[in-house]
Amino acid sequence: MLRSIAGLARGSSGTQSLALVTLNNNLTQIRTATKRVSGSKTNKNDSAGRRLGPKAYEGNYVKPGTIIMRQRGTKIHPGENVRIGIDHTIYAVEPGYVRFYLDPFHPLRKYVGVSLQKDVKLPIPHFEPRVRRFGYIELQDPEQAQKEEDRKSRKEYLYQSQLEQKALQKENFKNDTITKFKEVLQKEFAVTDKDVELASTRFFNILTLSNAGHSIESAKTQETYNYFYSLKLSVQKGELSKEEESTKRSEYLTFKDQIESQVNLDVNGSLYKYLTPEEVSTKQKEITQKLETEYYKVLSPKEKTEVSRLINTAGIFSVSERQSLTNRFLPSFVPYDVPGSVIEDIDPENIPKDVVAQRVFDEATRKAKLIGRPKAALA
Incomplete structure (x- = not known):
């Protein structure tokens, strides 16, 4: 039978050791912690409520x-x-x-x-109209109505002079454009005095829609719809009868077909003679072929003017097509593969005034080499 003897010893760190000695002089020591653990000070107080x-x-x-x-x-x-x-x-x-x-x-x-109203309960029945607030009532007193009409916000008041100037510029542009359209329609297309006012106004409205992002064809459709809608509003106001509206609609359709068979509007705002789709396609091929054969090179200022005139020929190319041709034949930086855009074997000690020296990487020799670029190719 074994007999154990137990003893306690305290360490310098505050821990206690329990020693067990057996009869065969084997010593077993067990260390136990006696230091008190301090509590945390950060979590003593709870956060404030969110007042939900x-x-x-x-x-x-x-x-x-x-x-x-x-x-x-x-x-x-x-x-x-x-x-x-x-x-x-x-x-x-x-x-x-x-x-x-x-x-x-x-x-x-x-x-x-x-x-919106004190006596209205929610939800409103499914098939009943919603109650909405428009915020305006009709003023019966003319003086009060005029006072409300003349009321402006502070920002409107501060920018009033600029707003009036922009409105005047817009009105002048409209008058000048319509006057120009009238002169062209009467001189070049012999449009009668009866139709010239309506035709010039129609073309101006189409140009405005085109500048807002519509294509010419969609702008024509929209302008026709706007005219018919104005007739419908006139009927609702009692200014026209149903029979007068029907007559005006048929007259406008006849006028529209007649004027569009003679004159068309370009995206740059110029009027030109109507071209059939076959004529447009033929003209596109002619201009594109001429540009590729004669003007795919470093251009002089005179040649650039001619290329711009060809690209912007009225009624031939759309806006996206014109932009694509301009990027190809009138680039701001002529590519290296364009004939005449690179001068080989340039003398670095004697560079001409109209040439710019550039150091580029040569794929054949795997080294950098010096070339010359005409200033016209970098303009």
Whole structure:
């Protein structure tokens, strides 16, 4: 039978050792910690509450921007005339009265909305029209109406002179363009005085739509629709009868077909003689072939003017086609493969005035070499 003898010894670090000695002089030591562990000071106080919950209650009147509900997650969903923020805060976008309600189409959701009228409950029945706020009423007093008409915001007041100048420039541009169209239509296409006013106005409106991004064909369709819609509004106002509207529509269609069979409008705002699709295709091939055979080189200023005239020939190329041809034949930096754009074996000690020396990598020799580029190729 073995007998054990136990003893305690304290270390310098505050720990205790328990020594067990057996009869055969085997020593077993067990160390136990006795130092008290200190607590943390950082987590003694809890953070402040986020003040979640409703901030406006059923029937309360709210203004636009008023917070109705603060929450984490969409416990309450946004309904009519309210919006929800990125932190799920619901706020009003219209003045009115708060309504908490259930939607029969979403029975498991709770909604909050703003009713524009105090006696209107939410949700509004599915097939009934929504109640919307337009914000304007007709003023009966002429003096008060004129005062409201003349009212301007501070920004409008400060920029009034610039706005008037831009409006005047726009009006002058319209008058000048229509006058130019009238002269061309009467001199070159013999349009009668009866139709010249309507034709010049139509072409100006098509040009305006074209400058806004429409193609010429879509601008023509849009202008025809706008004219018919103006006739429809005149009927609603009582200025025209149904029979007069029908007569004017048929007359306009006849006039449109007649004028477009003689004259067409280019994207740059010039009028030209109508060309059939076959004539346009033939002219495109002729101009493209001439550019490739005669002008695919380093051009002089006179040749650049001629190339620009060919590319911008009225009625031949679209805007995208003109841009593509300009990038190819009138580039700001002529590529190295264009004939005459590179001068080999240039003397670095004696470089001509109209030549710019450049050091490029030669694929054949795998080394850098010096070449000359005409200044016309870099302009």
